[in-house]
Amino acid sequence: MTIRLYDTGARQIRDFTPLVPGCVSIYLCGATVQAAPHIGHIRSGLNFDILRRWFTHRGYDVTFVRNVTDIDDKIIAKSAAQNRPWWAIGYENERAFNTGYDVLGCLPPTYEPRATGHVPEMIEMMRGLIERGHAYASEGNVYFDVRSFPGYLQLSNQDIDDLRQPSGEGETGKRDPRDFAMWKAVKPGEPFWETPWGPGRPGWHLECSAMAHKYLGSAFDIHGGGLDLVFPHHENEIAQAKAYGDEFAEYWVHNAWVTMSGEKMSKSLGNSVLVSEMVKHWRPIVLRYYLGTPHYRSMIEYSEE
Template identity: 55%
Template sequence: MGLHLYDTRRRRVRPFEPQRPGHVGVYVCGPTVQSAPHVGHLRTALPFDLLRRWLTHGGLDVTLVQNVTDIDDRIIVNADRDGTSVWELATRQTRAFDDAYRTVGILPPSIQPRATGHIPEMIALIGALVDGGYAYPGGGSVWFRVGRFADYGALSHQRPDAMLPSAETEPGKRDPRDFALWKAARPGEPSWTSPWGDGRPGWHLECSAMAGKYLGPSFDIHGGGLDLVFPHHENERAQTVCAADGGAGTGEMARYWMHVGLLTTGGTKMSKSLGNSVLVADALEAVRPQVLRYHLLSAHYRSTLEYSPEALAESTAAHDRVETFVRNALDILGGPGEAAALAADDGPPDAGAGRSHGAGGAEAPTPARVWADFAAALDDDLAVGRALAAIFGAVGQGNQVLSKAHSRALAGWAEVTRRMLAVFGLDPHEQWPSAGAELRSALDGVMQIVLDLRSAARSRHDYTEADAIRSRLAAAGLVVEDTSEGQRWHLA
């Protein structure tokens, strides 16, 4: 059916058609780097990483722009609290975010612009809005005139006349609904020169300027967290449309608006302001990065996802089941090259008929059918629940032939499983080789010695010793299985 995505602006799932054939432009609101990253930041970023991988898998060229907000009230406050400069704090935390994204396998953005590097573009955008009568200077700042944009509120589905005014009185502001494009300089804070006086950009302005520079006034997808719909994205859209078409509302900043649901803990939104956020560094002390990635991708991107020890334990067990199958299958098949060669004899996973007939004429699933189900799921607004069901279906089929002399069948299931995992960024062979590749090689050698000792004990009918070896290995987290092809081990 082709890719369909939910559009917040239109409140429905729509067929996705790139503005420019063969190319997709995506703008994702990145972090405000006032403090260390927490897992909520990863929850927002990961669905767009999955979308990017899926679009790329489909042969599209994706330009993903993710900004860094490196000047903001919160950065200024935190820098002052820490006794450091705004620039030092922003640089340090930008590196921390980059490290966190990289650790969980998020691909780096095609372009990563910083707000402070685009002040000229912001001033030019403000100038266009002032010249068009959609912004006005006042009190040393510049304000966007919300009442002049007839389509204001269309993204968040709110009526401007029903919006609650800000409780804060700000000099020069004519309408409580208006928002700052340019903030007047305050003593001791970073500032830049503009035609309206020294100051710094408003938060909403920066994304309009950077998205416009790198993707144009209209592009394919704008994304971010659900909490950004209003006021941030509503204001971005208003600025961009007014600057582009004179405020008529006939244009559109993004053709699709995508928003990721909240991450909760104990049923409450995870937030620094509420003091219940879990830092990425702390989360990675509890689980491996690929398990954290799996957990944060395991729910549909528009739904709320709970973060708790119990939920992490379930995700750990589920991920380990898939990882164990892939590694055991590749061990039996002699490695990924041999597995790919055997699977290729039967054609690629998406080729051929969907199902074969098993005993009694019942239809049996094939790798081709499972891949088709997986693709249909992701094409349906990234329905990860169904996509993961396809992965576990393949793992189940593969485990049925794991201990049998059906190497070609095993290769087919191993390859389609790895192909699906690659889209999720979770292939344990290619994307996570650091999960003990060198240690695994050394452990393989040690385990072979231990298994030889166990085999020798069984040969002399000393089953007490053989069982004792197996029990001691199990206590150390190493499971030994006796199969028709000999002993096999894996991590518990």
């Protein structure tokens, strides 16, 4: 029996053929640890746990990488608001995510790299992209030149001239407003790492491209994540990796959201239901069944009923 997957990039169901016979390599965009997980967050980990288990059941040797984004704007903002170290907030919520995965029966990943532990790999990737003419340094920032990469936006099927220009808050010296930050120059009071282009911190997209390359090499089978990551995150990952010379992911697999009243479950919208609260009222196996039974590409409209 052939395993078939819907590939977001191809916009069709494709027969799965691994790059290495008998082996499957998967990179899943994991938690941004600025808050404890709600059931929308945990659905992605659970859906890909099911996929991973199915590959194992079919006799494949699976390498499963799920990263942790432990530095970003929201973590820094919470650090300032709570007067707590940024790393303390990240670690506290990373543990909450792992508790959520564990209680719902998700197997631990083969590797679970933290973004902050891979700055040297990010510097190496930025250096290579600058040398190839796909990136440039400006005022302590490093930006990816989106117009230098002809395949940009093929995953999300958009036209670059139709993109709404981002606010670009704190991102100065861009050649094009749509160029995205791979490295952000240090601001007063923020954590920073040293680079040849000045002190600062990594951009979200660069983190995943560098970690996928380190743990899975220049080409791997499946890149996964929530539907909301198709653009800009996965689109920008592809641009960086392929411009650097990687083949990157062969299949792109995205799970749909958990919604409430038609809106994506989100802490910022105030419509989230924490995993830790759910398991006080329902057995974890019930929650796993609730999140895992619908097709992974279908929305789940949550209600107490």
